[in-house]
Amino acid sequence: MTKVTYEVVEHNGGYAYRVGDVYSETYPTHDAAHEAAADAAKRQQLGDETTPIQYQDANGKWHEEIARGGQRPETELVDETAGETRERD
Numbered sequence: 358m359t360k361v362t363y364e365v366v367e368h369n370g371g372y373a374y375r376v377g378d379v380y381s382e383t384y385p386t387h388d389a390a391h392e393a394a395a396d397a398a399k400r401q402q403l404g405d406e407t408t409p410i411q412y413q414d415a416n417g418k419w420h421e422e423i424a425r426g427g428q429r430p431e432t433e434l435v436d437e438t439a440g441e442t443r444e445r446d
Contacts, residue, residue, distance in 0.1 A: 359430035359431070360430060360431045360432070360433060361376060361398070361401055361430045361431070361432050361433070362376065362432075362433045362434075362435055363375075363376055363394040363395075363397055363398045363432065363433070363434050363435070364376075364394075364434075364435040364436070364437075365387070365390050365391050365394050365434070365435070365436040365437075365438055366380075366438070367438065368380055368383050369383040370383070371383040371384055371385050371386070371390070372384050372385075372386065372387045372389070372390035372391075372438070373390055374390055374391075374393060374394035374397065377415060378415035379413060379414065379415050381393060381394070381397075387438055391434075391436055394434055394436070395434055398432040398433070398434050399432075401429060401430055401432045402429055402432065403429075405426045405427065406426045407423060407424065407425050407426045408423070408424055408426070409421060409422070409423055409424070410422055410423075410424045
């Protein structure tokens with residue numbers, strides 16, 4: 358099973374979450390970035406419908422794929438700025 362890790366980090370004078378080498382938008386507070394990362398991780402668990410997805414890779418290139426509804430990845434939220442690690446499955 359695929360595992361996706363959302364990591365809350367300091368970024369561009371604020372906070373963001375990172376998946377691999379790709380950063381989210383910058384949030385003004387740690388709590389806002391943490392909440393956004395938790396929401397993104399939670400949404401990865403929703404499913405049961407096959408749906409098209411779009412994502413941007415670390416080089417800025419956009420990709421389109423079909424996500425099969427029954428193939429949801431395990432997610433993890435790592436927030437070392439708050440000393441927390443939470444796994445969702």
